[in-house]
Amino acid sequence: MNVRKAPCHYGWDWGPTLLTAGPWRPIYLETFTTRISDLGFDVEVLDTLDTAIITVSIELEGADVDIVSTLLEISDPSGRKIDQGEIQGCGSCRFIVQNPSLWYPLGYGKQSLYTVTATVGDGLHKVSKRAGLRSVELVQRPIPGHQGLTFFFRVNNIPIYSQGANWIPPDVFLPLMTLQKYRDWLTWAARGNQNMIRVWGGGIYEDDRFYDTCDELGILVWQDFMMGCGAYPYHDYLVQSIKAEAEYNVRRLRHHPCIVLWCGKNEDYMFAELHHLEYDPKDDNPEHWIKSSFPGRYYYEVTLKQMTETLAPRIPYHFSSPYGGTHSNDPTVGDIHSWRVWMADQPRHPYQDYEKLTGRFVSEFGMKSFPCVHTINALVDDPGERHPQSATMDMWHMAPEDQRTMAMYLVDNLRHGSDIEAYGRATQIVQAESTDYSSRAFRRLWRGPGREECAGCLVWQLNDCYPAVSWSLLDSVMRPKLAYYVSRRNYASIIVGATRRVVEEKVNEFTHVDIKRTAYADLWASNLTLDPVDVDLEIGFVTLSGGSRVYDETRAVTLLPNRSTELGRVDFPGSYRDSSAASSLVVHLRLRERCGSQRVLACYTEFPQPLRHHDFSSAKVFIRPLEDGRSWAVGATGGVAKAVELSIATDDDSLADACLFSDNYLDLVPGDDQIITLDVNGLVKIPQGGLALIEKHYS
Incomplete structure (x- = not known):
């Protein structure tokens, strides 16, 4: 018999193997005459956005179900009752809200929440739930001039560039989680300009308080079902167990406006491809699947799909993360997990290659680092164990090759010390730089209507459940790592960027040595607001040593709304045009508001790579x-x-x-x-x- 349990309890590459047993959420003994077993509602917002239709459904159980009446009341975000209705027995009632206060994701508007209250009889049972009135679509359509399809969310007719992080269970012992801890973790996400969280499919269906907080903060939720990185068997007991699990959680969570995607699981198609299971994407006969070595496909493409389409028909469903195209990690269709940096290829890609490793929606990517040094010192009592290669620190690396992989990225990029503080900080610098190269490259490809070449950037991972060496943006005690601040800046509404390029010109077609190499920089900016912004682009070239400005230029540009804008190129100046000489300069950019206060809206400094080749000691x-x-x-x-x-x-x-x-x-x-x-x-x-x-x- 198979038991459904949080997969990560068996160990993962960011947390320990701790197999808990027994109930971990409260157990209640309830008595009742008649009670509400389900309060559901379907929200339809018309394309004009001036009308919302709320269909409230009631399911009752107990005595007198057929004759008892239920009073329904709807209150607006201010708490004022705006409508009411009555249902006899089980049934539904429709309400129409004119000129509704809509619910928007973080950065796009208010998070208005209506309240639906159902009261059975003379107070036999009362249930209240909050509803956000909003529309959501998952848009997958051709991109002119490109292979594949888009993969972006449209909320209240607004195409959304999704930027945020993945979420793992926040504690190895889940009963230790409190409402305040949930709010603190998610407030860090919102403060970091994150408008989406992916609840990863190897953990748990989160507590109601998690989703309530996301509703309030405007954080969109990509919700995986809890199946990950495996080949699940098919038999009647497990089918019924997974059906019951899915039905319970879809009913429990479907009213939350934050949830914009149900996703079948995590990386199981990748698992099937890696281990050469019997998986033929062109075979559409479920009877074949359940007799193959990959029968779990039935759950993702039949069981869970039917459940979500029946109980939450307005929320898109996606078979898996990643999924789409000719293979599960096809960069032209669906979403991808971009792990060629850190773990996939030998030799592994440098993080500077991230612009080559993008997809239509990058739902996982990242770089590991040590926790903050104060966290290490507080938890490692023995001073003799406070060094990077100690047995204690080895235990904080959850995958067998972590130490070597981390050392490789450090050697390739930085000069660093060997004590725990210097080494740990160096790992955080590499994580921060990796986050910069990735999140900027992905966002640059959000190019506007018909050119949504990349529509999502979800770093792995926001949180930690254990003091591990991991990919988290904040360590297990919620101390922000350096990468948190980089992601926060790169997730701001307006950013500017530069990419250093080198052009090679051979003197003739036969030479391999007489080559002229000249440097220039590609310039671009991104504006996620819904209005055009007029700015002055200030371009400077500055010497690394000495800090002298050798070139300045200002260009008047307009940043079009909700897209990136290419701002042309700039050649390295004069004697610095040769690529070797160019490595002594940084490109310094600022976007200054052209009118009004003329405040600086964004800035960026582009450095020659790798950093270990350069001396910063004069600063x-x-x-x-x-x-x-x-x-x-x-x-x-x-x-x-x-x-x-x-x-x-x-x-x-x-x-x-x-x-x-x-x-x-x-x-x-x-x-x-x-x-x-x-x-x-x-x-x-x-x-x-x-x-x-x-x-x-x-x-």
Whole structure:
């Protein structure tokens, strides 16, 4: 007999093998005469967006089911009752809401929530659920001039570029999770401009509080069914178990406006291809599937599909993540898991190759790093074990090749020390740079209507359940890693980018040595707002050592709405045009608002690669407090400063953890000071002399 259990309890490459047993959610003994067994509602928003139709359905159980009446009431987001109706026995009732306050994803509008309340008889049973009125579509259509199909979500007629992270179970012992912990994790996501979370199919169907919080914050949810990385058998007992599991969770969760996709599972088609199971995508006969070595296909393409189409027909269903095209990880159809960086190819790709490793929707990608050093020091009591190759740290690597893979990326990219703090920070720098190269490259391909070449960027992973060396953006105690700040900047509404290129010209067709190599940079920007934005693009070339500006240019450009805009190219100046000389310069970009306050909307510094070939020691970083007492100007002199990490000058971890930086992990060019502010959470006591900042930077 097969038992349905969270797959990750058997161990994964980010968490331990801890096989829990027994009930882990509360058990209730309830008595009733008549009660509501299901309160469901279907929301249809017309294309004009001026009318919403809410069809509320009631299922009852107990005595007098056929004769008892249920009062239905609908309240608007302010709590004002706007309509009511009555149902005799089990049935449905339709309500029409004119000029509704719609629910929008983060960054696109308000998260308005209506409340539907059902009361049986004279108060025999009462159930309330919140509803967001919104439409959602998964758009898969041809792209002119390209192979394959788009894969993007349209909410309330707005094409959405999905950017966010994957979610794993947030604790190895799930009863330890509280409402506050759920809210804290998801607030970090929202604060990081993440508009989508994928609930990964190797964990659990999350607690109601998770989805309630996503509704409130505007975080879209890609919801996997809990099947992952395996070949599931087919027999009657398991079929019935999976049906019951799916029905319960679809009924429980279908009212949440945050859920925009049901997905059959995680990587099982990849598993079938890797292990050469009997899987023929062209065979559409389920009777053949259940007799093959890959019978689990029946669950994804029949059982779960039918369940979602019956119970939640307005929410799209996707067979798997990844899925689509000629093979499961086809970059031209569906979504892909982009793992050629870190784990797939030998030799593995450098992270600088991410622009070649994109797809229509990149639902997994990432780079591992150590937790924050304060987390390590708090959990590793023996000072002798506080070094990167200790037996304790080996136990924090959950996959057998992690140490070697991480060492390879460090050797390829950075000069670094060997003590635990220097080594751990170096791994976080590599993770941050990898996140930058990937998320920018993917977003650049969101090119506007008819050119949605990439529509999603979900980094693996947001959270940790254990103090592991992992891909998480925040470690197990919710301390943000350096990559968190990079993703936050790259997920902002407006960003600007540059990509260094080299052109080779041979003197003649026979030579392999007499080659002229000249450098230039591709320039682009992305505007996810729904209005065009007029900006001045400020272009500078700055010497790494000394920080001298050798070229400046300003271009007036318009960023079209909800897409990236190519901004042309710029040649490296004069004597720096040769590719060798160009490696001594950075490309420094700013987008400045053309009218109004002329504030800087986005900036970016593009560095020659790999970083280990370059000397950053001439840069001196300064931190100057401003008059408001919670802001600082941070800048550099003498050279370009790379990977500037700010922290609070304190030995009190609780104070440090309570201080939230407006930005961190900075690249600083002389003359372009950054203003950093602090928000202090909680009831921590601020030192009498106020707060002071300290910094570390790569050199």
